[in-house]
Amino acid sequence: MARADTPAWRRAFDGVERRVGSPLESATSSPDFQVAAQALRNAGRAIGRPVTGVVSWGLHVAGLPSRADLRALTRQLGEVQRELLAIRRDLAKAGRDTEEAE
Amino acid sequence: MKPFAPAIDAARGLQREVARTQLRARRGIKMIARRPPAQVGMTPRDEVWSLGKARLWRYRSSEVGHGPPVMLLLGLVGDSSIFDLHPGNSWAERLVGEGFDVFLFDWGIPEAAEGDHDLETYLVDYLVPAVDAVRRAAGSVGVTLGAYCMGAMMALLLVGTRPNVKVANLVLFTPPCDFEHSPAFIRAYREGRIDPSNAIDETTGLVPANAVRAMFRLLQPTSELVQYVTLWEHMWRDDFVEAHRAVNHWAWNHRAMAGPAFTEMIKKFVQDNALMTGTAQVGRRKVLLNTVTAPTMIIIAERDEFVPPACSEPLVDLLGSEDIEILRVPGGHAGALMGSAARRLTMPGVVDWLTRHARPLGGSGQ
Numbered sequence: 001m002a003r004a005d006t007p008a009w010r011r012a013f014d015g016v017e018r019r020v021g022s023p024l025e026s027a028t029s030s031p032d033f034q035v036a037a038q039a040l041r042n043a044g045r046a047i048g049r050p051v052t053g054v055v056s057w058g059l060h061v062a063g064l065p066s067r068a069d070l071r072a073l074t075r076q077l078g079e080v081q082r083e084l085l086a087i088r089r090d091l092a093k094a095g096r097d098t099e100e101a102e
Numbered sequence: 103m104k105p106f107a108p109a110i111d112a113a114r115g116l117q118r119e120v121a122r123t124q125l126r127a128r129r130g131i132k133m134i135a136r137r138p139p140a141q142v143g144m145t146p147r148d149e150v151w152s153l154g155k156a157r158l159w160r161y162r163s164s165e166v167g168h169g170p171p172v173m174l175l176l177g178l179v180g181d182s183s184i185f186d187l188h189p190g191n192s193w194a195e196r197l198v199g200e201g202f203d204v205f206l207f208d209w210g211i212p213e214a215a216e217g218d219h220d221l222e223t224y225l226v227d228y229l230v231p232a233v234d235a236v237r238r239a240a241g242s243v244g245v246t247l248g249a250y251c252m253g254a255m256m257a258l259l260l261v262g263t264r265p266n267v268k269v270a271n272l273v274l275f276t277p278p279c280d281f282e283h284s285p286a287f288i289r290a291y292r293e294g295r296i297d298p299s300n301a302i303d304e305t306t307g308l309v310p311a312n313a314v315r316a317m318f319r320l321l322q323p324t325s326e327l328v329q330y331v332t333l334w335e336h337m338w339r340d341d342f343v344e345a346h347r348a349v350n351h352w353a354w355n356h357r358a359m360a361g362p363a364f365t366e367m368i369k370k371f372v373q374d375n376a377l378m379t380g381t382a383q384v385g386r387r388k389v390l391l392n393t394v395t396a397p398t399m400i401i402i403a404e405r406d407e408f409v410p411p412a413c414s415e416p417l418v419d420l421l422g423s424e425d426i427e428i429l430r431v432p433g434g435h436a437g438a439l440m441g442s443a444a445r446r447l448t449m450p451g452v453v454d455w456l457t458r459h460a461r462p463l464g465g466s467g468q
Contacts, residue, residue, distance in 0.1 A: 007119055010335050021324040028320045029286035035295045042300070071305045078214025078306055085154050085215045089227045092153050096231060 125338035133343070140351035141344055142183040145194045147206065151235035155210025156228045158235055160203070161186075161194050167201030168460035170270045171240035173233065175207040177252025178224065178363060179314050181355040182208040184250065187440055188348040193248075193449070200453050202460075205236045211357050217307020219360035221367065222385035225260050233260075233267055244270030246456065250439055251276050251409060255371070258417075261396065262382070262389035271459050272398040272423075273452055275439055276409040279420070281372045283412035287321040291368045298368040302361035309364045314356040321407055326354070349440060378416060391417075397425035399455045401448060403438035404430055427455060 027033055056066035104110075151158040158173075174185045174193065185206055186194040197204045209228065212219070236245050247269050249257040254277030261269050278284075281292060290296045301309045319326070329350060336342040376382035382389035398421055402411045411430075418426050429451045433443040 007115075007335065010331070013331055017324055017328060021322075021328075024323050025321065028323045029289075031286075031290035031293055031295055034287070034290035034320065038290075038296050038300055074214065075305050078217055081213070081215035082218050088154060089223075092231060093227070096234065 122338040126334060129337050129343060130334070140347040142181075142188065142348045142351055143186045144189055145186050145192055145198065147186075147194070150205070150239050151232060153228060153231065155212065155216065156232065157208045157210060158232050159206045159208075160239055161198045161206070163198045163201075163203065165201055166203045166463065168457070169203065169240065169463050170242045170244045170246050170461065171203040171205055171236050172197055172246045172248055172273075172456065173205045173207055173236045174248045174250075175229075175253045175257070176209075176250050177254075177256060178209050178212075179252065179357050179359050180250075181352055181357070182206055183348075183355075184352050184436075184439055185248075187352060188345050191345065191348075191440055191445065193439070196449050196453065197456075200457070202456065203240050203242075205239070207232050212308055212360055213358075214306040214308070216360050218362060220362035221256075221259065224360075224363060225256065225263070225384060229256065229260055230264065230267055233269070237268060244268045246271040246273065246459075248273040248452075249275065249277075251435070252278065252367075254278070255377075258377070258391065258394070259382070259384050259389055261394045262391045263384045263387040265390075265393055269396050271456070272394070272396050273401070273456070274398065274414075274417070275401045275448075276403055276406055276435055277400060277414050277417060278371075278409045279377050280413050280416045281375045282378070283410050284372060285321060285408045285410065285413075287317050288368075288372055292372050294373060298365045299361075301364065306358070307361045308358040309361060311356050311358045314359060315354065318356065318408075329353075349436075352440075353436065377420065391420040392422040394421050395423050397459050398423045399427050399429060399452065401429045401431065401438055401452070403435055404432050406435045406438070408435040429455070 052067065056068050059066040146162040147159040148162065149157055150160045174182070176182045176184060186192045189195060194204050194206060207229070209224065210216075233245050233247075237243065245268060247257045247261075249272075254274040257269075257272060257274065258277065258279075260267060261272065281288075284292050291298060301313050303310050329346075333343070333346050333350075336346070370376045370382060374381060377389065377391065400414060400417060402414050403409075404411060406413075415428075418428065429448065431438050431443050431447045431451075433441070437443050438448055
């Protein structure tokens with residue numbers, strides 16, 4: 001419910017938003033929309049793959065790292081970080097176990 | 103009868119709107135030029151524990167009147183600042199003011215290092231030691247867990263699998279339980295029409311933050327625009343801008359989520375509805391909600407768009423506690439925790455419940 005001092009432009013905006021927003025919400029939050037959005041994303045990836053391949057080849061010819069190389073490096077770095085974090089968690093757990101035993 | 107009265111009123115309204123628009127424009131330019139960070143988490147606090155990116159803070163208080171200590175936590179994809187949003191709209195500030203020893207737990211913003219975390223990792227390696235850290239810092243046997251949304255579900259998984267973790271009371275804000283009544287934006291996952299692995303970035307092992315944000319946006323696609331229009335409308339007010347920016351900071355500051363935890367959440371809890379069917383497991387341990395006997399308060403938002411009331415209500419029958427209270431508040435998911443309804447109803451209701459379930463300091467804390 002609009003307050004008495006709500007400006008006219010805001011009341012107009014709210015009116016439009018109510019008319020547009022509600023059906024839009026129903027559409028975007030429906031499973032069909034989400035499945036379609038996912039299919040579009042997958043299609044984008046599939047189309048982008050050969051293009052990325054060609055770009056990567058070009059970059060490699062020029063002696064430059066491609067996006068795929070950076071991702072591979074990030075993945076490897078992530079694995080190292082995971083191992084380090086797992087060790088930290090194990091150490092913390094061992095510390096707690098020792099404290100409890102004492 | 104004044105025949106010109108409507109025309110005079112309209113002219114006054116126009117004059118007022120012009121003056122306000124001048125102020126709006128000046129403040130808007132200042133905001134865009136400076137881009138100051140949102141002022142959230144202003145209540146004084148100290149870090150008392152950390153592991154990896156997870157942090158535990160204790161709010162400073164010179165007058166802790168009663169226990170057990172209150173540990174606040176959120177789910178994996180939200181910023182814990184919702185509990186300490188803005189002076190005058192802060193759970194931490196209010197609870198400290200009421201004499202509680204208040205702690206805030208944050209899972210941290212995950213990166214590739216956390217990309218292999220499942221729910222058990224989060225519970226066993228982070229939450230259990232954090233609860234212990236609260237007990238040690240406060241010198242208390244038990245802890246009151248105050249958890250919001252997915253955080254409330256994490257709290258339930260913790261107490262349902264580990265009865266040895268000393269949780270004295272549970273305050274569950276909009277806890278999801280029955281995914282038969284899941285919000286529309288995850289229905290495609292619930293129906294198995296989208297595989298959760300599609301959302302995971304294979305480089306980091308995470309569901310990226312922008313994918314999480316997009317999921318929430320689908321539910322209210324115009325909400326961001328409405329927020330900007332609301333900001334413009336009220337920008338002439340001194341007090342509004344800071345409060346709005348704090349809320350906005352929280353509302354759109356979604357975090358990435360570890361892929362294994364996301365997959366587990368979707369497959370076990372959303373698709374199989376494991377909490378309702380009694381088949382829920384974390385690691386090898388069964389989630390036994392009927393063994394949870396801690397006094398529990400459940401806060402339900404009547405117009406919750408993310409966790410509809412019917413999604414939380416069955417908990418009353420599933421929990422083993424004989425002391426369960428439900429607080430129903432009008433408004434939506436976030437409104438239950440912040441905003442005017444929260445200040446008028448949720449905060450006083452929770453403070454009253456906590457006070458009734460508090461123990462004098464020096465007691466057992468359980």
